[in-house]
Amino acid sequence: MSMVEYQDDVSSRAWQHDSAQRLIAGYGVIVASFFDVGCSRSLPWEQRPQAAALLAAITDPDRPFDALMVGEFERAFCAGQFEVLLPLLDEHGIQVWLPEAGGPIDPADPVHQALVLMLGHQSQREILRSRFRTTAAMQVQARDQGRHLGGRPPCGYRLVDAGPHPNAAHARWGRRLHRLDPDPETALTVRWMFAQRLAGCSVAGIARTLNAMAVAPPSAHDRARNPHRSGAAWTVRTVAAILANPRYTGRQVWNRQGIDHHETRPGDKTSRPPGRKPSHHWNQRDQWVISTVVVHPPLVSEQDFLRAQQIKALDVPDYGNPHRYRLTGLVICGLCRRRLEGQWVHGRAGYRCRHGYTSGSDVQPDRAKTLYLREEHVLEQARIQFAHLIDLDPHALAPDDLAGQLRQRQITIVCTPVSITLDVGADSPVEPPTSPRLAVSPGDTTSPAGEKEAPIEGADETPK
Structure with missing residues (x-):
């Protein structure tokens, strides 16, 4: 019996025992019973506790039985499992009795061979059929009836x-x-x-x-449904x-x-x-x-x-900080595909990507090196490429106009430590007319000298 949550093991064990008892009436008696609870039929017998115990008993020369009665084929076997076990059973002189065959199975009988093959495929088909029916029914219930199909309710x-x-x-x-x-x-x-x-x-x-206001996170508010979470803080x-x-x-x-x-x-x-x-x-x-x-x-x-x-962070923070980032939301990391966050360092606007690392997570030794780019370098390369794209003089594009044009056309800027290219949504980014490896100077691909993590002012974290 596999579906413990939906079946009564006492009843299931009893009706299968009765089925086997009727099958051998007048031929013998049942001297031992092996009944697995909570094990799928698709698992091999060696991975089912009671079935494995039965296999061990079969190899014991002092076993008290000489035949194996199955209450129902589909509960015991799946696909080609029976054919795999048959040589072992023959070796130790064990007959197999099936209710579907009305008695013992004769491995040499073509009819019995066809029956066993059909039952194996039918057992496997029942698994796939149950999956399909359940999935199809839940789809209709959610779409047409709007039914709640279980699980924790969302926060709120x-x-x-x-x-x-x-x-x-x-x-x-x-x-x-x-x-x-x-x-x-x-x-x-x-x-x-x-x-x-x-x-x-x-x-x-x-x-x-939320953390500053001491608002309880979802896992702390509902501990009964979230025992696996710490409930310490909002993330x-x-x-x-x-x-x-x-x-x-x-x-x-x-x-x-x-x-x-x-x-x-x-x-x-x-x-x-x-x-x-x-x-x-x-x-x-x-x-x-x-x-x-x-x-x-x-x-x-x-x-x-x-x-x-579709909201991106404000290019001018609303708490009065005068630092302004023209390309907020437009700069994408070419290594991890995240959006770079604004960072003001040494009196200049810049962008960085920590590749998913935040202050709330541990630093991994194999984590990619943080990517730092100065805004002026990104603007210069983007202006050259965009001007080439629309056949315009690069010097005719002001930085603010360029940022507006990129947003209007939904063009992003893909950056790596050695290149800056425009992504116009085609199969590959538009290559600049000049060397693409002119992207950033070596000194701008790492953190400013003497600073592992420079203070962020007006920075934004927008998860990909």
Whole structure:
């Protein structure tokens, strides 16, 4: 029995025992029973505790049995497992009795051979069929019914009763549906976060403010559902995940995450690499399933949510700092594809990329060296390339005009320690008319002399 959460092991064991008892009535008696609980049929017998014990008993010359009765083929075998075990059983003189065959299996009988092959494929097909049916049903339930399909509610919401289960049998058993409803303690915090983002605040700035205000992070507010998290403080990743969650618009969203079973043969767990387990991954947005209507109270309008996804940090910080970064949001790291953050060093505007490292994470010895670029160098190379692109005199482009033109045309600047190139969205960035390796001087690819991490003024962290 594999589905422990949905089956009664006492009942399952009993009906399979009765099936075997009927099969051998008048021929013998059952002297031992081997029954695995919580093990998938696709696992080889050696990896199932009771099945492995049975294999060991078969090789014992003093065993008290000479035949093997199976309560149901599909509970014991999957795909070609029976054919693999058959030589071992023949070697030790063990007959196999199957209810589907009405008695013992004769390995030399073509009919029995065909039956075993069919049962093996049918057992494997049941796994794939169950996966498909479950996935297809959940897709319809999320898209057409907007049903909450389980899991922790997002920060800012709580689960409330949504009426009886639509399945009449489940409803009679007392099962109820649930839906999302604003949490009176955390919904205001989520609304405030979206308002701050729309005002141009950086994700890191929002996290710092929440920590300074001693606002409990989601894992601290709901410890029962988050025992695996510390709940110590807000992080940039937590804030970014909330701001990117479309469920705050009032629509149900399913399949943002998928499961990779790592099976070279779908449905056959034995085809996984040794030691590999199923893992979750983030799906592309075109794979998300979104409800066609609003099904729970929104915490942000759809228009504001879409705007928040495109917000970049203010090029002039709103706290009065006069430092100005003309290329905020336009400079992309060619090594990790993150946006570079503004940094004012030695009286000049610049940009840096720490390749995902923040003050809240440990430094890895193999981490790529921090990329530093002076704004004037980036502007100069970008101006030459953009002028070449539109057939214009480079000296006719003012820095502010250049930044505006790049934003209007959605052109970004891809930088590495040795090159600066414009990315116009084609298969490859536009090459400059002069040598592309004229990008930055060696002294500008590392931190300013004597400083490992220069103080950031008006910097922004915008996660990729």
